[in-house]
Amino acid sequence: METKGSIPLHGEADIVMCRQTVRKLAQEMKFSLVDQTKMITAASELSRNTVVYGGGGHMRWEIQTEGIRNALRLWFEDKGPGIPDVEKALTDGWTSGKGMGIGLSGSKRLVNDFAISTVVGQGTSVMIARWK
Amino acid sequence: MTEGQQRIPILRMGKCLLVTIQVDLQDQTALALQDDLSAKIDQVGASGVIIDISALEIVDSFIGRMLAGISGIASVLGATTVVVGMQPAVAITLVELGLSLQGVKTALNVERGMQILAGTIDEVDTSGD
Numbered sequence: 023m024e025t026k027g028s029i030p031l032h033g034e035a036d037i038v039m040c041r042q043t044v045r046k047l048a049q050e051m052k053f054s055l056v057d058q059t060k061m062i063t064a065a066s067e068l069s070r071n072t073v074v075y076g077g078g079g080h081m082r083w084e085i086q087t088e089g090i091r092n093a094l095r096l097w098f099e100d101k102g103p104g105i106p107d108v109e110k111a112l113t114d115g116w117t118s119g120k121g122m123g124i125g126l127s128g129s130k131r132l133v134n135d136f137a138i139s140t141v142v143g144q145g146t147s148v149m150i151a152r153w154k
Numbered sequence: 155m156t157e158g159q160q161r162i163p164i165l166r167m168g169k170c171l172l173v174t175i176q177v178d179l180q181d182q183t184a185l186a187l188q189d190d191l192s193a194k195i196d197q198v199g200a201s202g203v204i205i206d207i208s209a210l211e212i213v214d215s216f217i218g219r220m221l222a223g224i225s226g227i228a229s230v231l232g233a234t235t236v237v238v239g240m241q242p243a244v245a246i247t248l249v250e251l252g253l254s255l256q257g258v259k260t261a262l263n264v265e266r267g268m269q270i271l272a273g274t275i276d277e278v279d280t281s282g283d
Contacts, residue, residue, distance in 0.1 A: 034182055041178065041212065042178065045211070056242075059241075059243040060247050062211065063212045063247045063251060067215060070216060114252055125215055127252065128250075128253070131251065131252070132247065132250055
């Protein structure tokens with residue numbers, strides 16, 4: 023089983039491909055159906071952010087082992103405009119205008135680990151992970 | 155596959171429209187469905203719409219917004235929408251994501267959905283008397 027990889031995120035078809043990739047990985051790692059669904063949903067939200075707001079980028083994935091525990095860790099990276107106010111972007115209801123404003127904050131609730139780093143004018147990277 | 159070319163079929167049963175989503179939805183496909191359904195409701199004078207999402211493995215905020223959108227548009231056009239067949243894992247995830255699907259009627263399966271529609275149609279009939 024491969025333990026790391028990367029897929030491009032440039033168009034809408036890539037969002038579907040991203041969901042399918044995460045589903046396959048979560049199934050291989052024998053996540054419960056609810057955990058699979060949460061991880062795929064979070065990946066769907068974040069990959070759409072990368073495509074729509076970040077102007078495209080990629081998703082890196084890695085299966086990590088710590089003792090008897092495994093984690094599926096995903097990074098969504100773009101070289102887009104960045105997010106000026108991250109704190110605000112992480113509150114429910116904040117939206118740049120096109121969505122419902124729950125993409126980032128909602129995804130954070132669906133996973134065990136969440137981190138975001140963003141620089142205005144340089145891009146955004148969002149990391150999520152779920153442990154098994 | 156060209157983006158935006160994929161279309162979800164809409165079946166007509168009397169005054170009801172039935173949509174079964176069987177594919178992993180691209181955003182454009184979801185938007186096209188919203189347009190197609192609005193046109194179809196108007197065209198056939200539909201009073202009810204059932205959207206079967208039992209084959210959907212996830213509902214994210216985009217699809218959620220589409221479902222709420224269809225429901226709202228249909229309501230303005232005089233039709234009731236019922237979303238049926240949501241998988242339990244999808245429901246759990248939706249709630250944690252923070253999507254409330256406000257204003258969207260839901261039912262466990264198509265049969266219950268039809269009952270809800272029959273009920274609302276009856277209600278409209280009696281109140282109209």
